[in-house]
Amino acid sequence: MSDVTMGSLITCFVTAAMLTQSAGTLQESWEPAGYTTESMATDVRLSRIRIISAQYECYLKIISDPPYEKDGSYCNRTWDGWLCWDDAPTQSVAVQQCPDYYQEFDHSEKASKFCAENSLWFRHPESNRTWTNYTQCTAHTRDNQKVGCKVLHFIHLYLTGCNYFWMLCEGIYLHTLIIVAVFVEEQRLLWYYILGWGFPLVPAIIHAAARSNYFNDNCWMRIDTHLLYIVHGPICTALVVNLFFLLNIVRVLITKLRVTHQAQSEAYMKVVRATLILVPLLGIQFVLFPYKPDGRLTGEIYDHVMHIFMHFQGILVTTIFCFFNREVQSAFKRQWSQYKVQYSHQLTSTEGSHSNMTSLTEFTGYSLTQTINNNRTNGKDCAEILVLKEPGISM
Structure with missing residues (x-):
């Protein structure tokens, strides 16, 4: 064995000997905790010390073994x-x-x-x-991570499909309500539940099976595969159908506004307002702006607008169709007025009960005073009468 190797071994012995005792101490006192920054740092430090201790024992074995x-x-x-x-x-x-x-x-x-x-x-x-x-x-750990990651990706694709197919359900309902009003009472929500929650499972399951057999990459996150059209195809179809519903609804609105003989500018403003209201409801913005602009600023604006329409669709639809609706506002005002009247009535009843209780107390006190006074008077009269009735006293 060369001098250089022997020198390296001696250096290793000295270093490892200094840290072996520390490793033993840490092993006695250290207990696994949650994945906090402090516990992770302790875990890494302990692992390094254990590796150095194993290295020290290995070099001893290399020297001592025959x-x-x-x-x-x-x-x-x-x-x-x-x-x-x-x-x-x-x-x-x-x-x-x-x-x-x-x-x-x-x-x-x-x-x-x-x-x-x-x-x-x-x-x-x-x-x-x-x-x-x-x-x-690490194969077992990686396999568990891959399975969990793929399950999350499957859930993500399914919920994405549900989002767009519920937009389709809204389009079908409005189109039936406005265009085919005779069948409104025959609409059943069960079919909307099946279309909105049930149908997106079909492309999500088919995509998962196809990815597992033909393009089983890590977490199914790669997009350079045509298998994504299994999920994106039905979504695009739902958006195109909603675009047809929107155009047909606008056509019917224009026809009805012309029949009412209103001013043309006012009629067009109503059509524009109705169209803008229906765009976020039916998801038409994804059809009108399917591609992201190349510019940095325009790209960021595009991302923010699309994310607002996608993730805050419920708030937008509720605000536009509920809180900005005159009938809903009138209902709120009516309810508020009734509440104020009921509150005032309860307050008046409470004050009346308090006044009645006060009058009853005063009346009770007055009666009690009169009774006491009468008793005192009667007591005096009785004494006088008793005195008059003594023997030798003539009446």
Whole structure:
């Protein structure tokens, strides 16, 4: 063994010996906590100390173990940074348990290291450095993460489909209400529930099955595949159908406004207002502006507007169709007036009850005073009468 190697070993011994005691102390006092910044830092520090301690023990083993005595060439015993590997014959694979330094590692799995024909440990072709196969140590963790990620992506695609198909349900309902008014009473909400909540499951399930079999990338996040049209195709169809409903509703509104013989400018303003109201309700903005502009500023404006229409659609529709509606405002005013009248009536009744109680108290006090006075008077009269009735006193 060369002087340089011996010097490196001595340096390693000194460093590891200084940290081994600290590792033992930390192992006794450290307990897993939540994934806070402090606990994660403690976990990393503990892992590093344990690795240095294992390195120290490995170099002791390398020095103390007897030399390789089998026939044939072999790869020298070594420390790869995580595990200690014994001498191994050429064209063989050394296998041992995965280290338990990290929570992400599965200690029940195996790590492997290949001894090449030239009596050197295998080098990775990309880095040209000695390489140990630890992929199985995290395979279970990665598989669980992939499954959970794909499930979340499936739910995301399903809810996205529900969003657009409920827009289609709104378009169908309004179109039926305005254009085919004779069938309004025959509309059943069950069919809208099936279309809005049930139908988006079909493309989402088909997409998941197709992705699993033909394009099973990490989390199904890549967009360079035509399989996305399984989900996007029905969504685009729903938007195009809603655009047809919008145009037909505007046509009917213009026809009815012309029949009423109103001023043309006022009629057009009503049509424009009705159209603008229906655009966020039916999702027509995605058809009118399907592509994002190339400019940075215009692109950001496009993103913000589209996100407002998409994520705050419920608030927009409620504000436009409910709070800005004159009938709804009148109903609110009526309800508020009734509430004020009821409150005033209750207040008046409370004051009247208080006045009656006061009068009753005064009356009771007055009666009690009169009774006491009468009793006093009667007592005096009785005394006088008794005196008059004494013997020897004439009446």
